[in-house]
Amino acid sequence: MKSKEIINQLCDVVGSDAVITDVKEREYFSMDVFDIDQVAEIVIQPRSKDQISSILKVLSETDYQIIPRGGGMSYTGGYTPSTERSVIIDTSLLNQIIEINSDDMYITVEAGCTWKKIYEALKPLGLRLPFFGTNSGSMATVGGGLSNGALFFGTGQYGSAADNVLGMEIIIADGTLIKTGQNAFANAKPHHRTYGPDTTGLFCHDAGSLGIKVQATFPLIYWPNSVGYLSFSYRSLEDAVAALSSISKSGLTEECYVLDPKSAGSLTDVSNVEGAKSVLKVLREQSSFIRGLKESVKMAFTGRNVIPENSYSLHMVISNHSQNALRFDIKEAEVIAEKYNGESIPNSIPKATRADPFPPMNGILGHAGERWAALNAKVPHTSALIVNQQIIRLMDQYKERMDACGVWYTLLNIGIQQHSYSIEPVLRWLDEWPELHKRTAEPSFLSTFEEPSPNIEARELVHEIRKEIIGYFASIGAASNQIGRAYDYMGYLYKPSKELLINIKNNLDPKNKMNSGALGISEHFWNHHRKTD
Structure with missing residues (x-):
């Protein structure tokens, strides 16, 4: 089938305004944060899962590779085409929140929804996700996060995005819609993940190679009543690593992380516009205006100079449902941090990071x-x-x-x-x-x-x-x-486990059309390993 004929068929599905053939635009959609390989021949921007299903049915009869793309924040070639004969499916317009169920404590969203959009919808309700996003969450999408193992906000206590999803809807290469979790059963709400084999987990961390995620359901939790922040400096890598490890194993923190000495130079200084925004955010986040004013003044004076020169720095966010319980947890964390020669420093970094978790993605470039x-x-x-x-x-x-x-x-x-x-x-x-x-x-x-x-x-x-x-x-x-x-995921996988995954891939995508090359499943690999009748 000729390219023009395929483009016409795709235009019939989504409208001509949603099919991109301009070379500059195609080049933009074909690059990730780190690199670009080939430029996809077509980029398409569907607005519904029905449109995606119809698109895949059209493409299943062609030799085009199919590449799902979310917010475009990959830096490992997650969606960079290995052949020009590719169609990138930009899922960023599937960005609606379908349901917030505060009685049953779950939220269902389309896969192109950003972590920021979810955060802002839930915050006024006193709710949030357990893991609630990445640093790039103003652009990074739920579908991309589930495909790639998103980490950061809430990770210390709740793990990654994949650890917290209840179920998904995925469209596989032939256009079939797959449901996982309790949503896969008749007359059920999507409130539970594992009734029978965990098919939800199968599609997590798959780099989009098993299908296109179109919908996901996550559990909700109440915002903690009390949140505290701690920062410590360390003169040696050995002490910093030991402290972080012990803090992590204690289970006290929602986030705990160590920055090396060179990272201090890349922190936002409150003397610039971005820093001023962080100060204002901290002011808004405080329950007391006076306390907020004091915290903001403290940040303004410390700025990014909170970390002593040539030091590693450990930063923690700790939450609990009462001030008394929080004070106890903070004291426990301080004891652990000091055990490894930690020196307390102003907590401006974790406080500012939490106050404005999803700023504009200026961080795509360094300081x-x-x-x-x-x-x-x-x-x-x-x-x-x-x-x-x-x-x-x-x-x-x-x-x-x-x-x-x-x-x-x-x-x-x-x-x-x-x-x-x-x-x-x-x-x-x-x-x-x-x-x-x-x-x-x-x-x-x-x-x-x-x-x-x-x-x-x-x-x-x-x-x-x-x-x-x-x-x-x-x-x-x-x-x-x-x-x-x-x-090279497949290259190091235990052989029987590799064969199991090949069998699954063969069932879902026998022609290896879905994001070929991801997970190490290249065209060459597939031709050598695929199962044939």
Whole structure:
């Protein structure tokens, strides 16, 4: 079937205004935060799950690859086409909140809904999600978060997005709608996840390779009555990691994370516009105006200079349902933090982060206008220090080359519930800004920098370093969020488990049309491993 004929059929489904063929627009939708490979031939913007089903039925009779895209915040090739013969399905217009059920304590949303939209809809009701979003939640969508293992707000106590979803609706490659959780049963409300085998989990962290998420249901909790914030500094990596690990295992915090010394320079200074917004947010968040005024003045004086030079910093958010209980938890956390030589510092960072959790995505660029690309390893607590040290050793091996072309890195450590420890090395470099970055960051933010010149040498070095880090993570059996096309998931999977996943993929998508290349299921892999009758 010729491209023009297919485009006409797609226009019949969604209207010509929702089918994009302009090359510049297609290029924009085909790039992620880190890279671009091929440019998709068609981008389509459906507004309903019925339209998506019809689109997939049209494409099932063609040789086009199908690529779901959410908010566009991937940095591991989650939706970057490996062939021009691709159709990107932009789900960002499926962004409605379908139901908020405060009696049965769940919310159902379309998969293109952002974490910010959910947060703002629930906050006036005194409700929230347990895990309630990522730092990029002003643009990042529910569908993308469930496909890629979204972490951060609430992760210390409640885990990731995938740990908190009750059920989903997914459309597979032939246009069939699949329901998971209790919603898959007649006359049922979507209030429960596991009645029988957990089919919801099957579609979590799948990088969009098993189908297109169109709807999700999450549990609700009441906003805690009391929230407290703590920050401590540490002179050594060893102490900081030990403190974070112990705090995480204690179960006291909703968020707990460690910033390395170089991260301090990338924090927002309250002397600029963004910092002023954070101060105002803190003022609004306080139950007492006077207390809020005092907190805001404190932030204005401390700014980003809260962290002593060359120090690691541990930041915590602690909540409870009474001030007395909160005070007890804070005291327990202080004892743990001080046990590892921690020194108390102003708590401006976690307080400002919570006061404005989903600001405009100016963070797509660093504090110096640099580009960045993160990687992630989730390891046992006993491996946390060793993995941090190995990352530092690896970076030291590249130091001369990194210095020569202007590449540097930062490290972020996060506690995930009580049983997992996340380590994120973030490579940074000055380079020209892709169209995605220019459209995502606010013009007022971009105007504070002069756009850097192209830096191909740095870009290539970042690719090289990332490849080595990914290989190291695989060698130690680390888990990673945002698998995308970066991590060789299938290459390291236990053989019988791999065969099970191949069988599932073969049942749902026998032609490997759905986001081919994600999870390591490339066309070459599929031709070698797929099951045929």
